Amino acid sequence: xxxxxxxxxxxxxxxxxxxxxxxxxxxxxxxxxxxxxxxxxxxxxxxxxxxxxxxxxxxxxxxxxxxxxxxxxxxxxxxxxxxxxxxxxxxxxxxxxxxxxxxxxxxxxxxxxxxxxxxxxxxxxxxxxxxxxxxxxxxxxxxxxxxxxxxxxxxxxxxxxxxxxxxxxxxxxxxxxxxxxxxxxxxxxxxxxxxxxxxxxxxxxxxxxxxxxxxxxxxx
Amino acid sequence: xxxxxxxxxxxxxxxxxxxxxxxxxxxxxxxxxxxxxxxxxxxxxxxxxxxxxxxxxxxxxxxxxxxxxxxxxxxxxxxxxxxxxxxxxxxxxxxxxxxxxxxxxxxxxxxxxxxxxxxxxxxxxxxxxxxxxxxxxxxxxxxxxxxxxxxxxxxxxxxxxxxxxxxxxxxxxxxxxxxxxxxxxxxxxxxxxxxxxxxxxxxxxxxxxxxxxxxxxxxxxxxxxxxxxxxxxxxx
Numbered sequence: 309x310x311x312x313x314x315x316x317x318x319x320x321x322x323x324x325x326x327x328x329x330x331x332x333x334x335x336x337x338x339x340x341x342x343x344x345x346x347x348x349x350x351x352x353x354x355x356x357x358x359x360x361x362x363x364x365x366x367x368x369x370x371x372x373x374x375x376x377x378x379x380x381x382x383x384x385x386x387x388x389x390x391x392x393x394x395x396x397x398x399x400x401x402x403x404x405x406x407x408x409x410x411x412x413x414x415x416x417x418x419x420x421x422x423x424x425x426x427x428x429x430x431x432x433x434x435x436x437x438x439x440x441x442x443x444x445x446x447x448x449x450x451x452x453x454x455x456x457x458x459x460x461x462x463x464x465x466x467x468x469x470x471x472x473x474x475x476x477x478x479x480x481x482x483x484x485x486x487x488x489x490x491x492x493x494x495x496x497x498x499x500x501x502x503x504x505x506x507x508x509x510x511x512x513x514x515x516x517x518x519x520x521x522x523x524x525x526x527x528x
Numbered sequence: 529x530x531x532x533x534x535x536x537x538x539x540x541x542x543x544x545x546x547x548x549x550x551x552x553x554x555x556x557x558x559x560x561x562x563x564x565x566x567x568x569x570x571x572x573x574x575x576x577x578x579x580x581x582x583x584x585x586x587x588x589x590x591x592x593x594x595x596x597x598x599x600x601x602x603x604x605x606x607x608x609x610x611x612x613x614x615x616x617x618x619x620x621x622x623x624x625x626x627x628x629x630x631x632x633x634x635x636x637x638x639x640x641x642x643x644x645x646x647x648x649x650x651x652x653x654x655x656x657x658x659x660x661x662x663x664x665x666x667x668x669x670x671x672x673x674x675x676x677x678x679x680x681x682x683x684x685x686x687x688x689x690x691x692x693x694x695x696x697x698x699x700x701x702x703x704x705x706x707x708x709x710x711x712x713x714x715x716x717x718x719x720x721x722x723x724x725x726x727x728x729x730x731x732x733x734x735x736x737x738x739x740x741x742x743x744x745x746x747x748x749x750x751x752x753x754x755x756x757x758x759x760x761x762x763x764x
Binding site: 394437 | 555556557558559581605606607608609610615616619620626628629630631632633634635636638639650651652653654655656657658698699700701702703704705706707708735752754755
């Protein structure tokens with residue numbers, strides 16, 4: 309049974325909400341899909357925290373440079389107008405509030421905007437954080453892109469995170485396969501449902517209370 | 529006359545003692561000074577503290593230094609990567625200590641160390657396990673954690689071109705931590721694919737000024753981790 313948006317459709321939906329000219333950092337993995345769906349006529353500038361502004365797509369086979377890579381250590385290209393810089397400068401962009409948007413994956417998001425996305429805290433896990441804590445602390449807006457539940461069906465949107473935090477009260481908006489959800493002072497507020505997804509369906513798969521924005525309320 | 533050139537990687541790393549703190553440039557394989565790391569393995573220094581963003585892949589470079597049992601502690605932001613098995617095995621066996629630092633905090637701690645800034649406050653990491661035990665202060669209405677500047681005894685980095693005064697330029701995303709690390713060690717050693725006379729580089733384009741660099745080694749065709757791993761290489 310396939311209910312809701314595919315990964316590509318989540319990326320496409322999220323991409324619609326990024327204004328032209330934004331400086332954007334896409335997290336490694338699913339968030340990288342967003343770059344494929346930027347609406348025509350909009351130009352975004354991609355930041356990769358290892359030291360490049362103006363990152364372009366993967367190179368053609370055999371055309372890559374092992375020392376032109378992204379934060380996921382995969383080879384990339386550079387767009388016209390790109391710049392290289394060191395790590396202190398790169399994180400000055402992040403921590404100094406110069407980037408407009410960070411799109412990150414999640415293990416859990418809490419109703420107050422707490423994010424857990426770097427460690428399950430398991431005893432045998434090798435902890436690794438990279439730039440995630442810097443991104444959530446410094447970038448102007450933080451979007452999370454994730455499946456609504458884990459592979460085992462556990463909610464990822466919860467009252468309180470049980471995994472180690474990446475940051476406190478840092479998430480602005482969440483894009484899942486089922487819905488678009490804002491983090492508000494009153495908790496999770498659903499602003500849009502994927503086609504054929506009902507309010508009850510989302511509620512059953514969410515670990516915290518949901519409110520509904522005015523337009524969705526009118527539909528009930 | 530100033531001439532920072534030394535004849536070989538072996539000579540450049542000869543005086544790194546047991547127990548030294550060594551910063552090693554690179555983000556993944558980009559900027560990893562493989563030849564200097566291999567010279568350090570040959571040299572034999574042990575109980576090292578290594579400060580580097582990652583822990584290497586395969587059985588070469590940084591991973592080979594760890595595998596040789598020379599490293600007691602790693603200060604790093606991302607110790608596991610695809611293809612990284614040496615560090616995880618040593619860590620699980622309790623044979624190496626890890627100080628995990630957010631990447632931006634790591635960069636800024638090294639920058640601060642090199643700039644004579646003893647410590648700084650940052651919101652990064654507040655409320656997370658990485659801020660546990662650290663002083664937290666509210667500054668301009670926001671909680672911030674105290675982080676200390678970081679210095680080392682030696683820094684090993686890779687440049688694309690250096691001159692005899694130690695001025696360095698890099699290649700694309702190989703720059704990463706090198707400029708800050710160059711400033712934060714007592715002795716900074718650069719391996720460069722090209723070495724030219726002072727005056728040949730455009731002063732407007734120099735990234736790391738020679739005042740931060742002590743030794744320059746010419747390594748004309750530096751090896752890359754991915755190529756070595758693809759060939760199944762294992763050092764030594």
